Amino acid sequence: DAGITQSPRHKVTETGTPVTLRCHQTENHRYMYWYRQDPGHGLRLIHYSYGVKDTDKGEVSDGYSVSRSKTEDFLLTLESATSSQTSVYFCAISGKRTGGTLLYEQYFGPGTRLTVT
Amino acid sequence: KNQVEQSPQSLIILEGKNCTLQCNYTVSPFSNLRWYKQDTGRGPVSLTIMTFSENTKSNGRYTATLDADTKQSSLHITASQLSDSASYICVVSAGGADGLTFGKGTHLIIQP
Numbered sequence: 001d002a003g004i005t006q007s008p009r010h011k012v013t014e015t016g017t018p019v020t021l022r023c024h025q026t027e028n029h030r031y032m033y034w035y036r037q038d039p040g041h042g043l044r045l046i047h048y049s050y051g052v053k054d055t056d057k058g059e060v061s062d063g064y065s066v067s068r069s070k071t072e073d074f075l076l077t078l079e080s081a082t083s084s085q086t087s088v089y090f091c092a093i094s095g096k097r098t099g100g101t102l103l104y105e106q107y108f109g110p111g112t113r114l115t116v117t
Numbered sequence: 118k119n120q121v122e123q124s125p126q127s128l129i130i131l132e133g134k135n136c137t138l139q140c141n142y143t144v145s146p147f148s149n150l151r152w153y154k155q156d157t158g159r160g161p162v163s164l165t166i167m168t169f170s171e172n173t174k175s176n177g178r179y180t181a182t183l184d185a186d187t188k189q190s191s192l193h194i195t196a197s198q199l200s201d202s203a204s205y206i207c208v209v210s211a212g213g214a215d216g217l218t219f220g221k222g223t224h225l226i227i228q229p
Contacts, residue, residue, distance in 0.1 A: 004160075031214050042121070042206070042219030043161075050214055058215055090160050095214070104210075105151075106217075108160030 003027040004109035006091050012115045019078040021112050023091030025071075030095035032074040033058075033106070034066060036087040043090065049074055050095075081116045088113050119144040121209050121220035129226045134197055138223045140190040140207030148212040152181050152192050155204045155222070164192070164205075194225075202227045 003026040013019050023032060034046040035058075045058030047066040055066050063085060065077045078085055091109040121142045130136050142150070149168045153161035165174045165181040167190070174181050178195045194201055207220040 033214075040221065042221045044219070045215060045217070048214055056215065092160075105163055105166060108162070110160050111158070 004091060004093055004107060006089075006109040006112050008112060009110065010113045012117060013081050014117055015082060016080050019081050019114065019116075021076040021089055021091075021114070023074045023076070023109060025074075025093050027093060027096060027107070028071065029093035029107075031093065031104075032068065033092040033094075034064070034074065034076045035090045035092065036060065036085075037090060037111075038087050046076065046089075078114075081114075083116050086114060086116045119209070119211060119218040121207055121218050123205075123207050123220040123223050125223060126221070127224040127226070129228060130197055132197055132199055132227050132229050136194050136197060136225070138192045138194075138205050138207075138225070140192070140220060142188050142190070142207070142209045142218070144188075144209040144211050144218050146211055147185060147188075148210040148216065150181075150183055150190050151208040151210070152179070152190075153206040153208060155206060157203070161206055197227045199227050199229060201225060 005024045007022045033048040035043040037043050044060045046064050049055045049068040067075045089112045092106045094104050094106045124139045151166045152164040155161040164176050164179050167174050167183045180193045183190045204222040204224050206222045209218050
């Protein structure tokens with residue numbers, strides 16, 4: 001999984017509780033992303049980061065916030081979880097500089113399965 | 118709106134047979150097209166990336182083609198193996214960090 005870990009891998013939580021998912025990389029990639037994957041949908045971008053403390057919204061950002069205080073860590077927070085946020089969440093990284101070239105191939109983590117009851 | 122359509126949604130073939138998966142897109146501008154393989158319970162893994170000027174790219178038994186004029190791509194799998202059972206996702210980039218449009222994937226099952 002290209003030096004990307006996600007924690008926890010599985011979580012069950014109750015509606016209204018806060019949840020934080022963590023993505024950690026050891027590859028020194030510039031960009032980090034959070035996606036969700038649901039049946040009948042392609043992967044959808046929630047938020048992404050283009051550097052420490054630099055983040056932006058994706059297609060489905062409502063109800064989610066992110067933080068990146070270090071190059072290697074990108075946190076996704078559900079402030080008050082709802083049943084519609086039951087999903088599999090994937091972290092991805094891209095933008096590793098090799099020589100004089102910045103490579104944009106994305107590498108995905110193993111995913112976190114979140115169930116909100 | 119940028120869209121990526123994949124067909125078929127699902128496919129079952131016998132081990133050793135060949136198959137071709139299709140991807141049509143309406144993404145503009147076009148930067149590159151990617152094919153990913155996603156095993157059940159795991160994250161997607163990149164198979165190929167093609168830019169506008171590339172019309173064929175191979176990765177072992179996987180060969181991707183791109184027709185930028187008709188905005189179509191295909192992924193051909195030769196001599197399928199049981200380990201090829203997975204979802205195959207077509208992704209088109211319009212450039213930029215947030216410029217990816219994902220298809221819903223083709224679920225491929227290889228039967229012995």
